[in-house]
Amino acid sequence: MKILVGYKRVVDYNVRIQVKPDGSGVVTDGVKLSPNPFDEIALEEALRLREKGLAEEVIVATIGPADCQAHLRNGLAMGANRAIHVVTEAGQDVQPLAAARALLKLIDKEQPGMVILGKQAIDDDANQTGQMLAAIWDRPQATFASKLDVADGRAKVTREVDAGLEVIDVELPAVVTTDLRLNEPRFIKLPDIMKAKSKPMESIPFADLGVEAGWSLTNKSYAPPAKRSRGVMVKDVAELVSALKEKGLV
Amino acid sequence: MSKVLIVAEHLNGQLNPSTAKCVSCAAALSPEAIDVLVLADAPDAIAADAAKISGVARVLTIARAENAQPLAAALAPQIAKAADGYSHVFGPSTTFGKDLMPRVAALLGVGQVSDIMAVDGAHSFKRPIYAGNAIVDVDAPTDQTVVATVRTASWPTAASDGSASVEALSVDVALPSHTRFVELQAASSDRPDLQTAAKVVSGGRALGSAEAFDIIYKLADRMKAGVGASRAAVDAGYVPNDMQVGQTGKIIAPELYMAIGISGAIQHLTGIKDAGTIVAINKDAEAPIFEVADIGLVGDLFQIVPELTDAL
Numbered sequence: 001m002k003i004l005v006g007y008k009r010v011v012d013y014n015v016r017i018q019v020k021p022d023g024s025g026v027v028t029d030g031v032k033l034s035p036n037p038f039d040e041i042a043l044e045e046a047l048r049l050r051e052k053g054l055a056e057e058v059i060v061a062t063i064g065p066a067d068c069q070a071h072l073r074n075g076l077a078m079g080a081n082r083a084i085h086v087v088t089e090a091g092q093d094v095q096p097l098a099a100a101r102a103l104l105k106l107i108d109k110e111q112p113g114m115v116i117l118g119k120q121a122i123d124d125d126a127n128q129t130g131q132m133l134a135a136i137w138d139r140p141q142a143t144f145a146s147k148l149d150v151a152d153g154r155a156k157v158t159r160e161v162d163a164g165l166e167v168i169d170v171e172l173p174a175v176v177t178t179d180l181r182l183n184e185p186r187f188i189k190l191p192d193i194m195k196a197k198s199k200p201m202e203s204i205p206f207a208d209l210g211v212e213a214g215w216s217l218t219n220k221s222y223a224p225p226a227k228r229s230r231g232v233m234v235k236d237v238a239e240l241v242s243a244l245k246e247k248g249l250v
Numbered sequence: 251m252s253k254v255l256i257v258a259e260h261l262n263g264q265l266n267p268s269t270a271k272c273v274s275c276a277a278a279l280s281p282e283a284i285d286v287l288v289l290a291d292a293p294d295a296i297a298a299d300a301a302k303i304s305g306v307a308r309v310l311t312i313a314r315a316e317n318a319q320p321l322a323a324a325l326a327p328q329i330a331k332a333a334d335g336y337s338h339v340f341g342p343s344t345t346f347g348k349d350l351m352p353r354v355a356a357l358l359g360v361g362q363v364s365d366i367m368a369v370d371g372a373h374s375f376k377r378p379i380y381a382g383n384a385i386v387d388v389d390a391p392t393d394q395t396v397v398a399t400v401r402t403a404s405w406p407t408a409a410s411d412g413s414a415s416v417e418a419l420s421v422d423v424a425l426p427s428h429t430r431f432v433e434l435q436a437a438s439s440d441r442p443d444l445q446t447a448a449k450v451v452s453g454g455r456a457l458g459s460a461e462a463f464d465i466i467y468k469l470a471d472r473m474k475a476g477v478g479a480s481r482a483a484v485d486a487g488y489v490p491n492d493m494q495v496g497q498t499g500k501i502i503a504p505e506l507y508m509a510i511g512i513s514g515a516i517q518h519l520t521g522i523k524d525a526g527t528i529v530a531i532n533k534d535a536e537a538p539i540f541e542v543a544d545i546g547l548v549g550d551l552f553q554i555v556p557e558l559t560d561a562l
Contacts, residue, residue, distance in 0.1 A: 016516075017383040026384050096352070097361040124379050126364045131322065131352035140323055140429040143349045146491070156432065161345040162445055162500065163261055164492050167432035168321065174428075180481075180498055181491060215361040218389040225378070225385055225523065231544035237557045240529070243545050247527055249449070249506045250473065250562055 001113025001172070002057045003046040004106060005080065006130075008036040009064055009071040010123040023221040035074055038118025041178040044185040045148060046116050047079045054150045057081045059110060063094050063102055063206065076196035077188045083201040086209065093216070094206070096128035101211040103133050112173060114155070119144050119177040130177035140170035144179040252281035252372050255310075255336040257329055257354075258288045258300050259320075259346045265299040267446045268342035268400075273303050273408040275400040276340055278369035283307040286414070287332055289325050291318035297416045304409035310419045319431035320346055326353035331421040333358060333395060337372070343399040343501075344445070355397035362397045363390055367404035377401070381497040382520040402445070403503035403524045441467075444493060447476030449506040450525075452495055455482035456511025456533070456551060463488050465555045466510060472559050478502070480512045496521035511551045514539030531555070 011017065012032040019026050035043075046058045060075035062068050063086040072083040086102055088094055094102070107115065120127035134141035142148075146165065147158035150172070159166045160179045234240045244250045254276040259266035269286065276284045285308045286300045293311040300309045310332065316324045329350075333339045339354060341347035343365045355362040368376035373390045378401070390396045444450060451473065453466040463483075470477045478495040479488065495502060496518040503524035510531045512518060519542055522528060530543035531551050540546045547554060 011380070017380040019384050026380060095361055097356060100356060122381065125381065126362070127348050128352035128355070128362050128364060131349065132356035132362075134323070135326060135353040135356035138426075140426070141349070141353065143322075144345060159345075159349075160491055161349075161434075162492065164434060164436040164490075166434050169430040169432050171428040214359065215391055215394055217361060217363065220374075220387040220389055223385050223387075225382055228523065228528070228542040230541055231528075231546065233540075233546045233548070236547070236549075237554055237561055240545060240547050240558065241561045244506075244529070249527060 001055050002059060002110055003049060003055045004103070004110060004112040004115045005039070005043045005046045005058060005060045005075070006103065006115070006117035007039045007043060007060045007062050007072070007075045008118070008121045009033050009062060009068055010036045010121050013037055013122055019222045019224045023223060025222055033071070035071065036118050036121045038120060038122070038178050038180075040078070040185040041180070041182050042116040042118050043075055043078055043080060044183045045178060048183065049150060055113070059084060059112070061086065061103070061106055063099055064088055065090055069201065072201055073193070073196050074188065076199040076201070077192045078186065079192070080199075082199055085201060085203045086206050087203050088206045092206065095216050096126045097132055097215055098211055098213060099129050100132035100136060102206065102209050103129070104136055105209045105211065107137060114150075114172055115175045117175065117177050119179055130175050134175040137175070140174040141177070142168055142170050142174060143177040145176050146179050146181045148176060148182065252279045252337045253335065254279065254281045254284045254338040254340060255333055256284065256286045257339070257341040257347070257350065258286050258296065259342055259344060260288070260290060260296045263292070263295055265296050266342070266344070266346075267407055268344050268347070268402045269300060270303045270408040270410070271402045271405040272340045272342050272400045273305050274405040275366055275369065276338070277305050277408065279338065279372050281338070285310055285336075287312070287329065289314070289317040289328060291315050301414040301416055302410045302412050303414070304412040306412050306414040309414050309416045311416065312419050312421060316425050320350070321429050321431055322350040322353045323429040324425045325350055326357055327423045327425065328421050329354045330357040331423050332419060336395065338396045338398065340398050340400055343401045347399045351397055351399050358395055358397060360394050360397055362399065363388060364399050365401040366398050367401045381517060382523060383516070401501070403501045441470060442474065442476040444476040444478050444495070445500055445502060447504055449473050449475035450478050450495070450502060450504040451475045451508045451510065452478035452480065452512060453483055453488070453510050454480040454512030455486055457483060457488055460488045462552075465552070465559070469508075469555055469559045472562050475506075475508070476504070480515070480518050509539050509543070510555060512539055513537045514542065
């Protein structure tokens with residue numbers, strides 16, 4: 001089977017996010033951009049399935065502006081067979097429902113046996129695209145996966161839920177979204193970067209997919225979160241206990 | 251006027267407190283009515299609990315064998331049908347709601363507002379992005395259903411002096427058979443649930459081993475507190491992953507949070523921002539956790555924690 005992997009470019013997780021003084025957004029100019037960490041886990045899992053002989057081809061796809069090509073080359077260097085770049089216009093905001101509709105167009109064309117996405121992107125933290133894609137594709141979803149076993153046209157997926165670990169069994173094709181503990185993505189080696197240069201990359205303008213924009217959320221203004229202030233330091237357990245008693249907490 | 255439908259979360263016949271938090275958020279819209287939808291194989295006891303939540307007009311139940319387990323693929327089409335006539339459909343921002351609500355939204359042909367932390371109007375909300383490092387004011391389209399998840403840590407539990415009517419609902423919709431529930435490996439514990447406990451004691455990497463975590467459990471038991479952990483402690487294998495507090499684990503808002511041997515990485519702090527009082531115990535006086543702690547104590551946790559347990 002083919003596996004389609006969603007691979008979004010986001011502000012690197014180590015960057016300290018700054019809200020612009022006029023509240024019009026967060027500062028993204030000149031900051032380090034990286035693959036969404038959950039998407040790297042998604043790609044790693046797809047590569048492992050291919051290495052086990054359970055998949056023949058791994059396609060890495062992104063929806064983003066023209067300069068996302070270098071980002072996709074990372075995915076190819078990690079080991080994807082080929083890449084699809086859905087090219088957005090500068091400043092175009094593709095929200096999860098539109099992203100799911102665009103991915104469905106790619107599914108129609110590629111007919112993958114499995115789609116693996118990160119459970120959320122660490123920029124908008126929406127945690128929606130995989131679930132929405134599964135809904136409009138009318139296929140199973142296995143979100144927040146921490147273990148994935150594929151056999152006989154089905155996937156047994158262990159999911160990280162609040163109550164513990166839930167195991168579900170889904171018929172393929174299906175959408176899987178990754179949680180942190182699914183795997184540890186491999187590092188990219190220099191020869192792989194060279195090899196990636198000759199791997200195929202297809203570019204499709206977003207407008208050519210025929211995705212209806214439909215519903216969208218208007219992001220009006222941005223603000224930094226309310227800060228907690230530094231409290232008092234106590235010097236020993238006795239002082240701690242009396243401070244807690246004073247607040248009526250013990 | 252708004253009419254809100256809230257999808258109830260429950261497990262083993264018990265209503266999850268996240269439902270009453272969603273009711274608080276819905277009430278902030280000053281709606282015409284708030285109804286709660288219970289999907290279960292045997293919804294009666296759960297519905298009776300939901301009917302007590304103050305502010306709820308009606309509790310609607312859909313009893314089907316397929317609703318015995320919370321599988322989004324089975325629940326979503328029923329909710330999408332039941333949503334007819336409602337301006338808003340809310341679920342909690344727990345793993346249950348996060349899994350389910352986007353599927354409902356997509357079936358209704360709309361997007362979703364994730365993690366509502368404040369309501370500014372019937373279609374205007376505040377939500378966190380970038381792991382809570384920025385808050386964005388959003389407007390949802392006014393001519394379509396608003397599907398949203400409610401950030402439970404931002405909302406109080408609604409009072410329980412209500413007496414809503416309970417009505418059985420039947421929705422005529424075929425359910426898929428492509429998704430099967432296998433099992434839930436629940437960490438069984440007599441301790442208060444981490445997500446809803448009034449007090450939480452958390453341990454970090456400084457504990458050094460799973461065995462050493464015992465002093466955290468002892469302190470928690472003395473305080474009748476839930477037990478949490480930092481991602482570092484989970485990754486090191488000291489405790490299971492469902493104990494993780496932080497942006498990628500549980501986001502909690504207890505009255506008292508004790509961070510023991512936790513340095514205070516951003517992703518951990520995101521999970522405890524709304525706690526009432528934060529106490530930090532750490533040997534490193536420069537640890538970032540002290541920047542947000544209401545009460546800090548610098549020292550060796552292996553001495554302090556047993557001493558504190560005895561003192562309480």
